[in-house]
Amino acid sequence: xxxxxxxxxxxxxxxxxxxxxxxxxxxxxxxxxxxxxxxxxxxxxxxxxxxxxxxxxxxxxxxxxxxxxxxxxxxxxxxxxxxxxxxxxxxxxxxxxxxxxxxxxxxxxxxxxxxxxxxxxxxxxxxxxxxxxxxxxxxxxxxxxxxxxxxxxxxxxxxxxxxxxxxxxxxxxxxxxxxxxxxxxxxxxxxxxxxxxxxxxxxxxxxxxxxxxxxxxxxxxxxxxxxxxxxxxxxxxxxxxxxxxxxxxxxxxxxxxxxxxxx
Amino acid sequence: xxxxxxxxxxxxxxxxxxxxxxxxxxxxxxxxxxxxxxxxxxxxxxxxxxxxxxxxxxxxxxxxxxxxxxxxxxxxxxxxxxxxxxxxxxxxxxxxxxxxxxxxxxxxxxxxxxxxxxxxxxxxxxxxxxxxxxxxxxxxxxxxxxxxxxxxxxxxxxxxxxxxxxxxxxxxxxxxxxxxxxxxxxxxxxxxxxxxxxxxxxxxxxxxxxxxxxxxxxxxxxxxxxxxxxxxxxxxxxxxxxxxxxxxxxxxxxxxxxxxxxx
Numbered sequence: 001x002x003x004x005x006x007x008x009x010x011x012x013x014x015x016x017x018x019x020x021x022x023x024x025x026x027x028x029x030x031x032x033x034x035x036x037x038x039x040x041x042x043x044x045x046x047x048x049x050x051x052x053x054x055x056x057x058x059x060x061x062x063x064x065x066x067x068x069x070x071x072x073x074x075x076x077x078x079x080x081x082x083x084x085x086x087x088x089x090x091x092x093x094x095x096x097x098x099x100x101x102x103x104x105x106x107x108x109x110x111x112x113x114x115x116x117x118x119x120x121x122x123x124x125x126x127x128x129x130x131x132x133x134x135x136x137x138x139x140x141x142x143x144x145x146x147x148x149x150x151x152x153x154x155x156x157x158x159x160x161x162x163x164x165x166x167x168x169x170x171x172x173x174x175x176x177x178x179x180x181x182x183x184x185x186x187x188x189x190x191x192x193x194x195x196x197x198x199x200x201x202x203x204x205x206x207x208x209x210x211x212x213x214x215x216x217x218x219x220x221x222x223x224x225x226x227x228x229x230x231x232x233x234x235x236x237x238x239x240x241x242x243x244x245x246x247x248x249x250x251x252x253x254x255x256x257x258x259x260x261x262x263x
Numbered sequence: 264x265x266x267x268x269x270x271x272x273x274x275x276x277x278x279x280x281x282x283x284x285x286x287x288x289x290x291x292x293x294x295x296x297x298x299x300x301x302x303x304x305x306x307x308x309x310x311x312x313x314x315x316x317x318x319x320x321x322x323x324x325x326x327x328x329x330x331x332x333x334x335x336x337x338x339x340x341x342x343x344x345x346x347x348x349x350x351x352x353x354x355x356x357x358x359x360x361x362x363x364x365x366x367x368x369x370x371x372x373x374x375x376x377x378x379x380x381x382x383x384x385x386x387x388x389x390x391x392x393x394x395x396x397x398x399x400x401x402x403x404x405x406x407x408x409x410x411x412x413x414x415x416x417x418x419x420x421x422x423x424x425x426x427x428x429x430x431x432x433x434x435x436x437x438x439x440x441x442x443x444x445x446x447x448x449x450x451x452x453x454x455x456x457x458x459x460x461x462x463x464x465x466x467x468x469x470x471x472x473x474x475x476x477x478x479x480x481x482x483x484x485x486x487x488x489x490x491x492x493x494x495x496x497x498x499x500x501x502x503x504x505x506x507x508x509x510x511x512x513x514x515x516x517x518x519x520x521x522x523x524x525x526x
Contacts, residue, residue, distance in 0.1 A: 046310035046339075047372045054469040055458070076309075076373075077472065084456045085470065106385050108507055109310045110339075122369050122453045154519055163451070164509045180522040185508040188426070190385045193347045195318070206317040207348060209340065224513075239509035239516060244371055245448040246427045246502035250487075253502060256417055259443035 005031035005092035012112030019098035022141040045112035075116035094120030097130035105189040121165035134172040187225035268294035268355035275375030282361035285404040299332040308375035338379035357383030360393035368452040384428035397435040450488035
């Protein structure tokens with residue numbers, strides 16, 4: 001069992017999520033696994049961290065090559081706890097998911113699954129977030145498991161550049177009907193919200209956040225984006241930067257600079 | 264009062280934060296202001312959104328050209344609520360802050376202040392997040408107010424490319440001692456956590472998240488990064504992408520692609 005890679009597996013759908021179990025299953029083929037998840041679903045938690053509340057961790061399963069923990073923290077808290085308190089050394093790989101629901105296009109910004117993967121990348125650990133385009137509790141994760149097996153093999157062998165992680169989305173199709181894997185850019189899109197306004201029994205208004213995804217790429221175009229690949233039954237793999245600098249603007253904004261003496 | 268720009272102002276330090284009041288003060292010089300904030304501090308909330316709980320909004324102040332609301336949501340929820348329920352049309356500018364504490368380097372990923380600014384940018388509204396490098400409740404925000412006044416003027420006049428917002432950090436210096444403004448890239452750094460482990464009266468362990476920032480840029484180097492500028496008493500302005508695609512890798516990962524028929 002020596003020299004097996006150490007793989008951290010987290011998710012944002014809570015400790016009972018089928019997608020998490022399915023990802024742990026794949027990860028255990030490749031290495032020793034430490035799994036840690038929030039107890040409850042933490043969807044939409046993005047890169048949030050817990051500052052005002054104390055964090056608790058409980059060991060749920062402990063067998064050779066496999067430990068499973070539950071925590072009250074966010075997905076990013078889980079990664080931080082693992083790095084700093086549960087693991088004796090940094091892991092070789094961070095996996096997050098398999099998320100129940102898409103994290104393509106700008107959804108990457110809200111995603112707890114991708115928040116955890118980006119936290120791995122900020123710490124210079126190769127990291128991958130996986131999502132299936134189905135919110136079903138009992139969704140069929142076999143296609144994603146196959147994609148995960150291929151990509152985990154690739155990343156363990158070839159590595160990933162520091163500060164970059166992968167955002168992998170897989171369309172919800174019967175097993176075997178996936179067309180393949182595409183390296184993609186993030187589609188230009190946003191969530192168009194429609195807050196549902198209701199009134200409580202005490203006469204006070206409240207709102208439920210709801211909405212639908214709007215793709216801004218021109219009709220039938222957007223070739224090479226994740227949305228484009230997913231529509232064509234491909235798994236999409238977007239390399240995601242944790243350095244958010246819009247480098248193409250550094251020069252164009254230069255004339256906004258000021259120096260005290262020059263004023 | 265016609266044709267005055269509509270400016271949305273939010274923050275992540277809660278409705279009573281001095282930094283928010285100071286930013287609203289500057290914004291009102293430029294246009295009609297709609298201000299909405301979480302009631303309590305929401306530091307570390309990143310781009311989190313509230314899915315499982317209903318959102319509530321209360322109007323606190325209402326005078327010509329100025330409305331102030333409080334909500335129970337995250338900073339990103341506040342922006343979404345304003346766009347979709349409070350404002351009749353999209354605003355001309357989204358401002359977030361002035362945050363009590365730094366959001367430079369990779370802190371941009373955890374920041375509720377910058378989450379709100381990025382939400383503005385995803386919706387193609389020019390957006391700026393402001394932070395002061397002081398956690399003091401009664402910090403002196405006058406330097407930031409001066410920087411904000413200059414940058415708001417610039418952005419209202421020249422605009423910002425779609426999907427990009429600005430992350431502005433200002434060192435904590437006596438008024439007049441700021442050296443100037445620099446356009447910067449995000450410094451390569453991370454938070455080194457040191458979880459403080461404690462035991463509660465019932466004998467159960469818990470952890471407090473604490474840590475300190477580690478700059479990975481080589482000593483005395485990192486020229487042009489935000490950390491570099493801030494150390495030299497400059498305000499740093501980082502243009503921030505909401506498209507996280509690591510475009511320089513799209514070609515290098517191409518050989519990972521697969522097509523069903525080719526297998």
